[in-house]
Amino acid sequence: MKSEPPEPVRAAIERTVREEWSQALAVLVHRIRDFQLAEDALQDAIVAAWQHWPSKGIPQQPRAWLLKTARRKAIDQIRRRENFESKRLGIALHAELESGRGHEETDTEIPDERLRMIFTCCHPALDKQSCVALTLRAVGGLETREIARAFLVEEPTMAQRLTRAKRKIKDAGIPYRIPPPELWPERLEAVLSVVYFIFNEGYLASSGKRLMRADLCAEAIHLGRVLAQLAPKETEAAGLLALMLLHDSRRDARLDGNGTLVPLEQQNRALWDRAKIAEGEKILRETLSKGSIGPYQIQAAVSALHANASDWDATDWPQIAHLYRILYQAQPSAVVRLNEAIALSMAQGPKAGLAILAELEEDGLLQNYQPFFAAKADLLRRQGQAAEATEAYRVAIEKSAHPAERAFLAARLQALSSSSSSASSSSSPPSKKRRRLRSRRR
Amino acid sequence: MEYLLLIYKDESKDLSPNDPCYGEILQEYLALTEDARQKGVLLGANPLQSISTATTVRVRNQKTETTDGPFAETKEQLAGYYLLDCADLDEAISYAARIPAARTGSIEIRPIMHLPTS
Numbered sequence: 064m065k066s067e068p069p070e071p072v073r074a075a076i077e078r079t080v081r082e083e084w085s086q087a088l089a090v091l092v093h094r095i096r097d098f099q100l101a102e103d104a105l106q107d108a109i110v111a112a113w114q115h116w117p118s119k120g121i122p123q124q125p126r127a128w129l130l131k132t133a134r135r136k137a138i139d140q141i142r143r144r145e146n147f148e149s150k151r152l153g154i155a156l157h158a159e160l161e162s163g164r165g166h167e168e169t170d171t172e173i174p175d176e177r178l179r180m181i182f183t184c185c186h187p188a189l190d191k192q193s194c195v196a197l198t199l200r201a202v203g204g205l206e207t208r209e210i211a212r213a214f215l216v217e218e219p220t221m222a223q224r225l226t227r228a229k230r231k232i233k234d235a236g237i238p239y240r241i242p243p244p245e246l247w248p249e250r251l252e253a254v255l256s257v258v259y260f261i262f263n264e265g266y267l268a269s270s271g272k273r274l275m276r277a278d279l280c281a282e283a284i285h286l287g288r289v290l291a292q293l294a295p296k297e298t299e300a301a302g303l304l305a306l307m308l309l310h311d312s313r314r315d316a317r318l319d320g321n322g323t324l325v326p327l328e329q330q331n332r333a334l335w336d337r338a339k340i341a342e343g344e345k346i347l348r349e350t351l352s353k354g355s356i357g358p359y360q361i362q363a364a365v366s367a368l369h370a371n372a373s374d375w376d377a378t379d380w381p382q383i384a385h386l387y388r389i390l391y392q393a394q395p396s397a398v399v400r401l402n403e404a405i406a407l408s409m410a411q412g413p414k415a416g417l418a419i420l421a422e423l424e425e426d427g428l429l430q431n432y433q434p435f436f437a438a439k440a441d442l443l444r445r446q447g448q449a450a451e452a453t454e455a456y457r458v459a460i461e462k463s464a465h466p467a468e469r470a471f472l473a474a475r476l477q478a479l480s481s482s483s484s485s486a487s488s489s490s491s492p493p494s495k496k497r498r499r500l501r502s503r504r505r
Numbered sequence: 506m507e508y509l510l511l512i513y514k515d516e517s518k519d520l521s522p523n524d525p526c527y528g529e530i531l532q533e534y535l536a537l538t539e540d541a542r543q544k545g546v547l548l549g550a551n552p553l554q555s556i557s558t559a560t561t562v563r564v565r566n567q568k569t570e571t572t573d574g575p576f577a578e579t580k581e582q583l584a585g586y587y588l589l590d591c592a593d594l595d596e597a598i599s600y601a602a603r604i605p606a607a608r609t610g611s612i613e614i615r616p617i618m619h620l621p622t623s
Binding site for chain 2: 186188234235236237238242246
């Protein structure tokens with residue numbers, strides 16, 4: 064560790080460690096059944112790798128090397144522990160590890176244990192924030208400091224959260240296994256929601272000035288790929304991956320030079336990442352053909368329709384409204400209904416959308432949901448109700464937590480008040496065009 | 506691992522023994538307890554008498570203070586428990602979900618801490 068290895072060696076070791084980390088950790092947790100001990104032992108093995116690999120070269124079987132070393136380190140740690148707990152647990156564990164010591168396994172013989180790891184990290188008995196942090200650490204291989212930075216918290220705070228979660232896994236007896244069939248749907252849903260949460264944290268940060276944190280999006284997509292690969296029969300895992308790729312394809316078009324959020328309607332579609340769209344669509348087509356449709360696939364289908372439209376007005380709005388209606392059956396949430404209202408307003412005019420918004424307003428579930436007021440303002444503006452629209456924009460701006468979003472809404476409000484004398488605003492689609500659109504669909 | 510499943514429910518909404526559903530729920534409890542016993546999971550289980558029988562004791566400045574009622578006024582009260590020996594938390598959760606009170610109240614699962622036996 065004293066003399067710095069040359070740069071290419073350093074980069075190669077870093078890459079290998081990063082690639083092998085999650086698989087090696089998953090195998091170790093399975094054998095040792097103590098998350099913290101497994102992680103500490105692997106960390107020790109990595110220190111050993113930094114001592115030996117620069118001079119001796121990266122071994123042919125880096126994962127097997129790391130595992131063998133980590134197991135030895137775990138045994139050392141157990142021996143050093145003199146407390147009652149290790150005495151009770153230690154003997155059995157020790158025998159188990161010792162017996163595996165002589166067994167020389169190769170990288171290809173080591174089974175992929177990452178799926179177990181994902182299910183353990185996303186167990187519903189852990190709170191969501193802990194699931195997210197654990198998954199990024201154990202499966203994504205991110206350093207604690209990187210996770211802390213992504214979630215804008217201090218490193219010790221994140222370290223504490225991770226330690227607490229690992230202790231709960233151990234002390235509460237959260238199993239380290241792939242759930243049995245009867246629990247599978249519920250648990251897979253929990254896993255997918257954690258991955259999607261990570262993506263959304265990156266896509267639209269819930270706090271802070273940085274509106275998008277691409278690193279978290281990339282990490283969520285990586286996790287989505289791992290899941291889709293490890294659970295190929297799960298259509299919703301593929302659906303989530305497709306959804307994330309399709310959303311992420313718009314990343315470069317979502318912020319302008321000043322860091323202001325550009326809504327889908329006004330995005331420069333030439334900036335959309337066609338390769339990501341193509342990949343997302345391919346995955347979506349394949350998974351839809353398996354005939355087990357779920358919410359992630361439906362949302363991905365909506366996203367794909369946007370990706371294929373040449374502009375906002377030419378989007379297949381009747382189809383999108385239809386998809387949101389199907390989604391509402393699976394997920395009867397007011398937010399889904401709001402999206403249906405927006406799509407319907409594009410397909411049939413603002414009046415149809417406003418009718419749904421009136422229903423939602425009566426239910427009172429979206430009183431504090433900023434996008435509701437943004438949508439309401441937009442529909443009223445298009446309907447030509449300038450005074451009501453102005454009021455709705457004010458509420459939408461007041462409720463927005465994002466400076467970029469506030470700036471966007473303020474610009475809309477500004478444009479509205481400066482053109483409020485003329486009833487037709489430039490961005491409301493001309494009725495002729497709407498009629499044409501409708502006749503084409505029917 | 507040993508788990509204590511604490512049953513919390515709103516006592517004021519308890520069915521009266523005259524209610525036709527009362528017997529059904531009682532049967533459900535008995536069947537669950539019997540199943541846990543046959544699977545070798547059951548270490549103990551009991552309902553508790555109503556909170557009107559509760560007594561709370563605190564010792565402050567070497568003085569014993571005894572008061573009527575539970576330690577805190579809450580919407581749901583501790584009404585009974587199961588002490589189970591399960592393979593893991595998932596098994597404990599599966600038993601908790603089968604407790605009839607889980608449908609109206611809440612079941613809190615707490616792993617038992619073992620002190621060193623010297």
